[in-house]
Amino acid sequence: MTINVRVWRQDGPEDRGRFENHVVTDANPHMSFLELLDVMNEQLIGEGKEPIEFDHDCREGICGSCGVVINGTAHGPKQRTASCQLHMRDYSDGDTIVVEPWRASALPVIKDLVVDRTAFDRIMGAGGYVSVATGGAPDANALPVPKEDVDAAFDYATCIGCGACVAACPNSSASLFTGAKIAHLSLLPQGEAERTRRVVAMVDQMAEEGFGDCSNHAECEAVCPKGISISAIARMRREYVKAMVVGDS
Secondary structure (H helix, E strand, O other), rough: OEEEEEEEEEEOOOOOOOEEEEEEOOOOOEEHHOOOHHHHOOOOOOHHOOOOOOOOOOOOOOOOOOOEEEEEEOOOOOOOOOHOEHHHHHHOOOOOEEEEOOOOOOOEEEEEEEEEEEHHHHHHHHHOOOOOOOOOOOOOOOOOOOOOHEEEEEEHHHHOOOOOOHHHHHOEEHHHHHHHHHHHHHHHHOOOOOHHHHHHHHHHHHHOOOOOOOOOHHHHHHHHHOOOHHHHHHHHHHHHHHHHHOOOO
């Protein structure tokens, strides 16, 4: 099958960037989207041209490195599917695929489709962890936790930090990412000791990084490859208000 690829090229955060058109004539339905980019890069190298830079690591939908905007949608047309798990069988012979990087001032383009996501690391570094001594792993029944809390914490913990929520949000908000990290720990006993300090530090860091605020469009939930609910944002807001009232713990 033949696939027309319109891909974004940009030399760095200060470069204006531009689209380039390429044709892959030997694509097949079993290829993943990233394999299509691999084949296109092989063509470019064979022609003596510079290959397209794109992020990837596990290629199993786990690490979140592969995120790009495909035909205007973060990660592409399939719900709960990371870019690396999208396959050419979802397209037809002769289709045109437009590929762009995440677009947000807080996630500047490094080169082509690669963006700098270290803002997420700084948000996590502000409090997305448990630093107090919680002891060794207890027996399963030694520390009772309601099942609904366990299930919700697990769902929030599946966030892979890909940045699709930021790319999809008209405000470039990182509220779903930050909310998921805060909500996950707020539901578990191990996160209780630093609960108020954590939410204030992480929300303030999110604002400092230049991400926009949430205005409940829910585009973040729609494109999240793990299907994380915007209830995480509501929980984050409740936690923040409580922390402002109670003060540091």
